[in-house]
Amino acid sequence: MTLLAYDRYCDEIALQVRQFTDLVTAPGTELAATVPTCPDWTLEELTRHMGEALRWVEVTVRTRASAEVPAERVPDAAGPAARGDAATLGEWFARGGESVVRTLREAGPDAVVWGWAGVHTAAFWARRMTHEITVHRADAALAAGVPYEVAGEVAADAIDEWLEIVTFVQRNDPHDAARELRGGDGRSIHLHATDTAAPNAEWVIELAPGGVVWRRGHEKASVALRGPLTEVMLAFYRRAPLEGGAVEVVGERDVLDYWLERATFG
DSSP: OOOOOHHHHHHHHHHHHHHHHHHHHSTTOOTTOEETTEEEEEHHHHHHHHHHHHHHHHHHHHTTOSSOOOGGGSTTTTOOSSSSOHHHHHHHHHHHHHHHHHHHHHHOTTOBOOOTTSOOBHHHHHHHHHHHHHHHHHHHHHHHTOOOOOOHHHHHHHHHHHHHHHHHHHHHSOOHHHHGGGGOOSOEEEEEEOSSSSTTOEEEEEEETTEEEEEESOOOOSEEEEEOHHHHHHHHTTOSOSSSSSOEEEEOHHHHHHHHHHOSOO
16 A cells, blocks of 8 residues: 655644634534434533643644653643633634644654554544544534545555554454454455546455455455445545435445444544
8 A cells, every 4th residue: 555645744744734713603503412323422521532632642643752642741632621611612623633744754764762553653644634534523523513524545545554453453452342253154255446536546354364464456355335435435434424415325235334333543
């Protein structure tokens, strides 16, 4: 696979921060609305979570951390004291985004920084935060009831990164669900983007006995998840339903369900 350029990740984080901020501060947005894909959170709590994450990564990269940074070392992580104030919340969120983008650009992709997935550079965090905010902005859009769009190359790279993370977790630090992915029976999943949002946007995932194996390609599989690239990405991240939406499931649905239930961070 081909990663996006480092500056492209930084640009995308900046764009996603602006779009997230605009959503939160738009007239009529209800900060108390429940996030359907994260039902334990309101839109305000989701925004605070993402704003804290941006600040935590900024500290991690700026200090060239060699181990996980404790939450108490992150300045202004809790956000505004007042609840329900969209303007103040949005301004706090935007400042966190601007700060992490500035720090990532100053560090450069090869800066040595602790990372939890076996990649110890600032490049890991630029990519990780691109997709963290991309997916959480989808959560926010669902909560606010507004349309969601993302660039094709970003959606495709989000799927690549998700597959890389899942295979890393199930081999190196598996929780109970991910550990079960090691015991696959050889069945497979084909992700097939039916639009032209990004070239070669197809994936094959094999649930092999020794662990998950995946590659880009067009091959027959036990089950196929088909649809526009953004919708395939959202369904694969469990942000969009498999029924009644813009995606189609063809073949052994239980194989896809098995994957979606176990392919998590932990």
